[in-house]
Amino acid sequence: MVVPYTHEPFTNFQDNSNRSEYDAALQLVKSELGKAYPLIIGGERVTTDEQIVSVNPADKSEVVGTVSKANQALAEQAMDEAQEAFKTWSAWDPEARANVLFRTAAIARRRKHEFSAWMTYEIGKTRKEADADSAEAIDFLEYYARQMVELKDGEAINSRWFEHNQYTYQPLGVGLTISPWNLPFAIMAGTTVGPMVAGNTILLKPASLTPVITYKFLEVLEEAGMPAGVVNFIPGSGREIGDYLVEHPKTRFVNFTGSKEVGIGIYEKAAKVQPGQNFLKKTAIEMGGKDTIIVDDDADLDLAAASIVQSAYGFSGQKCSACSRVVAHEDVYDKILEKVTKLTEDLSVGDPVDGNTYMGPVCEQSAYDKILNYIEIGKGEARLVTGGSGDNDKGYFIQPTVFADADPNARIMQEEIFGPVVAFTKAKDIQEMIDIANNTDYGLTGSIISNNRAHLEKARREFQVGNLYFNRGCTAAIVGYQPFGGFKLSGTDAKAGGPGYILHFMDPKTVCDQF
Numbered sequence: 001m002v003v004p005y006t007h008e009p010f011t012n013f014q015d016n017s018n019r020s021e022y023d024a025a026l027q028l029v030k031s032e033l034g035k036a037y038p039l040i041i042g043g044e045r046v047t048t049d050e051q052i053v054s055v056n057p058a059d060k061s062e063v064v065g066t067v068s069k070a071n072q073a074l075a076e077q078a079m080d081e082a083q084e085a086f087k088t089w090s091a092w093d094p095e096a097r098a099n100v101l102f103r104t105a106a107i108a109r110r111r112k113h114e115f116s117a118w119m120t121y122e123i124g125k126t127r128k129e130a131d132a133d134s135a136e137a138i139d140f141l142e143y144y145a146r147q148m149v150e151l152k153d154g155e156a157i158n159s160r161w162f163e164h165n166q167y168t169y170q171p172l173g174v175g176l177t178i179s180p181w182n183l184p185f186a187i188m189a190g191t192t193v194g195p196m197v198a199g200n201t202i203l204l205k206p207a208s209l210t211p212v213i214t215y216k217f218l219e220v221l222e223e224a225g226m227p228a229g230v231v232n233f234i235p236g237s238g239r240e241i242g243d244y245l246v247e248h249p250k251t252r253f254v255n256f257t258g259s260k261e262v263g264i265g266i267y268e269k270a271a272k273v274q275p276g277q278n279f280l281k282k283t284a285i286e287m288g289g290k291d292t293i294i295v296d297d298d299a300d301l302d303l304a305a306a307s308i309v310q311s312a313y314g315f316s317g318q319k320c321s322a323c324s325r326v327v328a329h330e331d332v333y334d335k336i337l338e339k340v341t342k343l344t345e346d347l348s349v350g351d352p353v354d355g356n357t358y359m360g361p362v363c364e365q366s367a368y369d370k371i372l373n374y375i376e377i378g379k380g381e382a383r384l385v386t387g388g389s390g391d392n393d394k395g396y397f398i399q400p401t402v403f404a405d406a407d408p409n410a411r412i413m414q415e416e417i418f419g420p421v422v423a424f425t426k427a428k429d430i431q432e433m434i435d436i437a438n439n440t441d442y443g444l445t446g447s448i449i450s451n452n453r454a455h456l457e458k459a460r461r462e463f464q465v466g467n468l469y470f471n472r473g474c475t476a477a478i479v480g481y482q483p484f485g486g487f488k489l490s491g492t493d494a495k496a497g498g499p500g501y502i503l504h505f506m507d508p509k510t511v512c513d514q515f
């Protein structure tokens with residue numbers, strides 16, 4: 001009997017024993033930096049000449065690991081292995097498949113700080129952000145396993161006296177999971193094990209910035225009893241093997257999380273029926289955001305300021321859910337801007353290995369350049385209030401940045417910057433605030449800070465985002481509590497961590513047995 005789901009608690013780092021345990025995990029991971037990792041295809045380790053070098057973004061000279069890189073021939077081999085594994089994995093009792101996830105969750109929970117420490121080194125997560133990422137990965141394992149147990153006998157439908165009708169779900173086949181680097185444990189694990197527990201087999205292409213944490217997760221899946229070939233670890237170039245596998249006639253579904261540009265391309269390519277393909281590919285395409293916090297005239301401004309700062313600068317603003325726009329009522333605009341500026345100027349930026357750091361680096365040189373370029377654009381479009389500079393001598397550090405008086409149509413108000421930059425604009429009433437919040441191509445997250453119940457209810461109806469929050473920030477959805485996914489060009493709204501998630505990766509089947 002499976003106990004009811006509750007989310008994994010976050011670690012209290014005020015507690016000295018937790019701080020010490022995290023420090024010990026950092027030491028352990030540091031002692032393992034620089035190792036080489038192979039591909040895993042059909043359970044076999046495959047080493048290639050070409051390698052991906054994973055580097056610590058807080059210290060460019062530190063190599064986290066070197067990882068073999070798949071090419072098209074190896075991707076094809078992985079496809080064959082996954083096809084073969086599907087024959088048996090899809091026939092496993094769904095509860096037995098769920099048990100692999102439950103055991104994986106148990107192992108990951110015991111080694112949680114170690115996984116978090118890998119993310120501190122590999123992608124620059126502070127301990128709080130890394131801990132949340134690990135907790136979310138565990139939650140996905142626990143939640144999707146229970147979902148499969150619930151769905152294993154299908155759904156109740158009607159029958160008449162002379163027939164027995166049945167409605168059940170069956171897995172699709174081999175699917176492709178393409179994951180981003182910004183939640184390199186949680187999203188990578190969730191978008192892999194959701195379709196996997198449904199009985200599919202997976203080709204997993206992680207982001208090239210975070211292959212080591214992915215390999216570590218594969219080891220745990222194996223330890224938990226996952227049969228060979230069920231998840232195949234094939235890091236590589238998005239263009240080379242990503243496109244190849246998206247277009248492959250045997251790929252039954254694509255589960256993508258990443259940028260709008262890449263996501264739209266994958267959606268188009270997956271829609272084309274290839275020679276030899278006798279099905280339509282299913283796609284879950286989760287993309288970027290340009291997320292707004294509305295501050296109403298009667299809002300608790302301390303709550304608003306804390307919510308904006310946490311949502312804008314957590315993990316250096318590198319979240320699809322990050323607050324990058326604030327729309328404040330004209331009566332409180334100056335006050336909220338001042339409060340946010342004050343909090344922003346107090347933030348510490350530095351090496352995330354240091355437990356006192358609030359904000360670590362951004363992920364790589366090209367992101368650093370792109371964000372600073374947006375800051376230059378912002379200087380021409382709005383008023384720079386604080387921040388606006390970077391330092392990439394050792395790692396890719398950018399000061400948290402606030403712009404004021406931005407036009408709602410300015411580029412910094414419309415385009416995803418994916419860095420620690422937030423822009424303010426003012427509006428005269430609730431209608432104008434909601435209209436501005438809605439005036440982007442994205443529709444992922446948003447918040448409204450207000451004590452006016454009628455305004456909150458209006459936002460419930462009119463604020464066009466997949467995840468809307470009242471009187472809190474717009475990041476940090478929890479699996480099973482705030483299912484996650486966006487409207488418009490934020491994606492297909494697959495709602496990761498939601499009750500219908502694994503249904504995206506199954507075919508419902510009706511059987512009518514007439515007596």
Ligand SMILES: NC(=O)c1ccc[n+]([C@@H]2O[C@H](COP(=O)([O-])OP(=O)(O)OC[C@H]3O[C@@H](n4cnc5c(N)ncnc54)[C@H](O)[C@@H]3O)[C@@H](O)[C@H]2O)c1
Binds near residue numbers: 182207286289319
């Ligand atoms: N909506 C969500 O749930 C969500 C969650 C996290 C991140 N994101 C978005 O992800 C983006 C940041 O992640 P990123 O920089 O890794 O995104 P990205 O689009 O650059 O890459 C995502 C993945 O796609 C792969 N890829 C790149 N080109 C490809 C191609 N032509 N074919 C197939 N695969 C290809 C990459 O190697 C990577 O594994 C941001 O836009 C962010 O908003 C969205």
Ligand SMILES: N[C@@H](CCC=O)C(=O)O
Binds near residue numbers: 182321476477
């Ligand atoms: N689900 C995460 C965001 C994922 C995107 O980067 C949140 O709710 O903050």
